[in-house]
Amino acid sequence: MIGSAWTAALYGALAGTLFGWLSRRALKRVLNSGDAVFYSVFVGGIFARLALLAAAVCLLRHEKYIIILAFASSLIMVQMGFEVFPLKHGTKRNT
Numbered sequence: 001m002i003g004s005a006w007t008a009a010l011y012g013a014l015a016g017t018l019f020g021w022l023s024r025r026a027l028k029r030v031l032n033s034g035d036a037v038f039y040s041v042f043v044g045g046i047f048a049r050l051a052l053l054a055a056a057v058c059l060l061r062h063e064k065y066i067i068i069l070a071f072a073s074s075l076i077m078v079q080m081g082f083e084v085f086p087l088k089h090g091t092k093r094n095t
Contacts, residue, residue: 002063005070012056012071016078019052024082031087049079 002008023045030041053072060068 002060002067002071005066008060008063008067008071009074012074013078015052015056016075019049020079020082023049023079024087028087 002011026041026045027038030037053075056071056075057068060071
């Protein structure tokens, strides 16, 4: 299915970018909603990304371990990159 570890890392980075962007967009959309809505979207995003990782490992279970590790590590690292920058919320106050 995937020929090399570099290709697996590229596919993992692409999948991480897609799901990281979707998760960030969903959080931005409900940022001004109530706490219950925001936290339910936040936890749902975590479970969706975890399900993506589990599905990818299941699909790649017949590949070499280095391919699975390259895909999973690049997927996780790219998704963590989306979480580094905080979401903008309201106006800044001097406190």
